[in-house]
Amino acid sequence: DAVDFGTLQASVGQEGAPVVRLLQSVFEDATRAGASDVHIEPQEGELLIRNRVDGLLQTLTQADKRIAPALAQRLKLMAGLDISEKRLPQDGRFTLRLSDRTLDVRLSTMPSQYGESVVMRLLGQGSALRRLEQIGMPDDMLKRFRELLGRDAGMILVTGPTGSGKTSTLYAALAELDSEKLKIITAEDPIEYRLPGLTQVQVNEKIELSFAKVLRAALRQDPDVILVGEMRDAETAEIGLRAAITGHLLLSTLHTKDTVSTPFRLLDMGAPPFMVATSLQAVLAQRLLRGVCKHCAEPHLATPQEQAWVNEVQALNGEAAGPVPSVKGRGCAECHGTGYQGRRGIYEMLELDPDMALAIQKSDAGAFLSAARRALKGKTLA
Structure with missing residues (x-):
């Protein structure tokens, strides 16, 4: 059965509520950003949560490290894994129902020097199948x-x-x-x-x-x-x-x-x-x-190295050497300052x-x- 945060919140009581709220926020932010994976990584002094968007990792939040064991335990429960086993890697999956979509989540845990590292692959149910x-x-x-x-x-x-x-x-x-x-x-x-x-x-x-x-x-x-x-x-x-x-x-x-x-x-x-x-x-x-962000794209003059590569491709295709129009993203809020959006x-x-x-x-x-x-x-x- 699909996991629903409303039902989960009601079942855990006050003690487990902060973990459930954090998880709900993590999943909603990840789906909003179009993330393919979520990484939950205990560090020496903090808990690092990162999303992989368009192939690159982006830091979502840095949480109190003390919540890391409870977070890993809750996710393992959702995936039907052994919550007492922290020394060995485990793999599982679960279905998650959010307000506007349903996700299939593949979960992997691995012991690290600061606690269990958890990585989740997000697969959208009902997302449009491309032709x-x-x-x-x-x-x-x-x-x-x-x-x-x-x-x-x-x-x-x-x-x-x-x-x-x-x-x-x-x-x-x-x-x-x-x-x-x-x-x-x-x-x-x-x-x-x-x-x-x-x-x-x-x-x-x-x-x-x-x-x-x-x-x-x-x-x-x-x-x-x-x-x-x-x-x-x-x-x-x-x-x-x-x-x-x-x-x-x-x-x-x-x-x-x-x-x-x-x-x-x-x-x-x-x-x-x-x-x-x-x-x-x-x-x-x-x-x-990665595609250039359409919100901040601007004309770009090729560097000598870029033009040399273009000339080489043109020669292979039997085309005359010369500059080709190109654009580059300068970075904006829509692309989180990267200049790229989508792939x-x-x-x-x-x-x-x-x-x-x-x-x-x-x-x-x-x-x-x-x-x-x-x-x-x-x-x-x-």
Whole structure:
């Protein structure tokens, strides 16, 4: 059941009221700021509470350190964790109902020299699911990506570091598919959006319901499309590749820095080269860049270093060298003095061709890199 602060306030009495009020304030401030994570960190002389907004940490408040143990205990109770265990890390989750929204909260605790550090990932229930055309992908790449999603079989991987928007891209991809005509099964940790017409499965390692186990079961459910939240291990990768070979479209994510390193990451995980060469259709790598604050943006003259980089990109694209219009945020109250607000995606997509597949089958990284560079034509994230 969802936690409600009104009910919680009534149940804790006067002694627990200050903790509940502080938590309510923390969550309301975090959602107002659009924070993805909240960090509660005991320091030597204070309790530091910080929000991660647009990829950067911002200090929300510095509270009395004496409230830290009670704060950690209350959060652990909300997440169903062992409140007596303070020596070992714990992970949990809970649903929180605020006045204007409901949040899924993933909670992690870790012992530190000054007490338990608590970090919470905030996932908004019912928040708007973006379509593919809204994630910032270039038109020509968007057209090719949609064509890839229309295939009957094969593996498509989305790669990038933690917090680069991979899950949002996969959900946008699922929204493109006709769930009335296709059997679509997902294995997720956690389920971030509830999508109509899909069979969505929550991975639960506590009961040994792993990605691999869900994927193996999904293959017995007559699926057309399978989404695996993450290729975490060799077993999941091999089952996923086998599914792609046997007539299923499989979508997943992998932690690699770019497209060209992805096939060999699968090989490093123990996947057979012939399966990677046969199954992998395309890799989409992405990052999220901070956007200039629209409230304080002003024209910006590129520095010599910036102009040199622009000239290099122009040369790669066969364009004439020269200045390009740009803006820079001077910093204001809306962006907390940073000059930035919001984030936008940048993308690199590599479709595998016969030359690349042959290089993978031979485990020839040099030949693969040469073929991939020709295909990318200098349009990389680097």
